[in-house]
Amino acid sequence: MAITEDEARKVAHLARIAVKDADLPALAQELNGILHFMEQLNEVDVDGVEPMTGVEPMRLKRRQDVVTDGEMQDLILKNAPDAREGFFAVPKVVE
């Protein structure tokens, strides 16, 4: 499977990374090189193998569904590039 320029543009958009049109051919070529390397995986017989989800057969821990932390709006907003009136602020969203 080779990635075309159009697909590279689509991937960049899905990843929300701006890529200039002029840079798309090089990006597509680079991604193709890496994907080619990954294609070795097709040599492996994986019939009947369950995909691994974790290294230890461990049930995800459970706890009481109660509030354990909170009331720190000021700390949470402290690093925001733009925060107003207790909210994160972003450019206008018009759909």
Add this chain to the structure above:
Amino acid sequence: MSDLNRLTISAARDGLRKGDFTSLELTEACLGAIEAAGALNAYSHKTPEKARQMAEAADQRIAAGDAPAMCGIPLGIKDLFCTKGFPSRAASRILDGFLPQYESTVTQNLWDAGAVMLGKLSMDEFAMGSSNESACYGPVVNPWKVDDRPLTPGGSSGGSAAAVAADLCLAATGTDTGGSIRQPAAFTGTVGLKPTYGRVSRWGVIAFASSLDQAGPMTKAVRDAAIMLGAMASVDAKDSTSAERPVPDYEAALSGDIRGRRIGIPREYRMEGMSDEIDALWHQAAEMLRDAGAEVVDITLPHTKYALPAYYVIAPAEASSNLARYDGVRYGRRATLGAGDGVVEMYEKTRAEGFGPEVQRRVMIGTYVLSAGFYDAYYNRARKVRALIKRDFDQVFADGIDAILTPATPSAAFGLGEMAGKDPVEMYLNDVFTVTVNLAGLPGISVPVGLDRRGLPLGMQLIGRPWDEGGLLNLAQSLESAAGFTAKPSRWW
């Protein structure tokens, strides 16, 4: 006392307890060494005032008696650990200005034990790299050199490795997703331990690939790794993958007796084109363990060859999810926007100028392998191959092997800039001996064993059974003492 910064943790602990010197004196020696080592570019942020305060508090605790082993020990902290009120940027432009309002569990554990923070250590951006050249702070330089060429300290924990090798701290924290503790340790003649997945809490450590990431100690000696791991490890309710297992006394496991231990030599690790020197050193290391009473046997790990391609599907896939949080909204930098730019342009511009090329590459690869239509072909297939790689190890351990001996890296440290312009896959080959360990969640340690013919350090890796860090450290110490590696870089900086 001069040269206190050259001490190991164990020697400093003993000296502090005897009253030979204070933590403040030890800390000042490190701060002085750091000031004189600007050319190495290891520290991205120094915290001398905080260090002095912590050292004074440690001295009081030591004077009162009953202080833990790490009390008063000055450490460097990888930039990936969130430290409350101090820059924690994963060496990325996108976290410019970020000041965590909380402390990672690992660093909190170390401070609770009385350790002293000297500052933050540079690394490859978001821990993605093997040469430290992707750091937004510029590359770290290896204190080892043999000619005019500046060498890489390895990566991603390159600042940590360089700082330990150059005595700019007594030890440092590192993190390892595919070899990021063990490869830089091997390149700098230091000891680096990646614990079993789940042994050390990931809470507050900036995430790269959550099913592979694990923090560990980077030290001057195996005993120090045992002491420091004991202080870093804990059962942590804040990390759902933290194992519910008590933390043993790792130093007590260093009995020096390895008689009857069975060491496996995996034939698949004898790579085509591997240097004679590394091969010879591998043989010597096996001999050293045999002379100490271990039994050395040939083993097979048939899926080894597929570990790198599986890793380079799984790690970028997880990274693309984890790094989605850097959107210019909640923390870090936001790009300057043009008139009429909406929220999508804000995301795209922020991430384009905030992430370096290797991070962008991996986020996009991860996005691609997780996208509709390719999920099964790449991501699910890679997870199945991962299961087979783990099964190889399970089989070997079930057959009675206690640990596996391999080289840590395919070469000694290479020159900064040497990989520039090459295919990214060539850089990925640095992890060929180490990624299998992350995929299987096992503990692995790199121990310096010798110098190559140019005089650069080479390391060997020991891989242990899950949760057997104690047994692994005991074997590593046996190898360390048989190898008698005492070389230090001669000071040029």
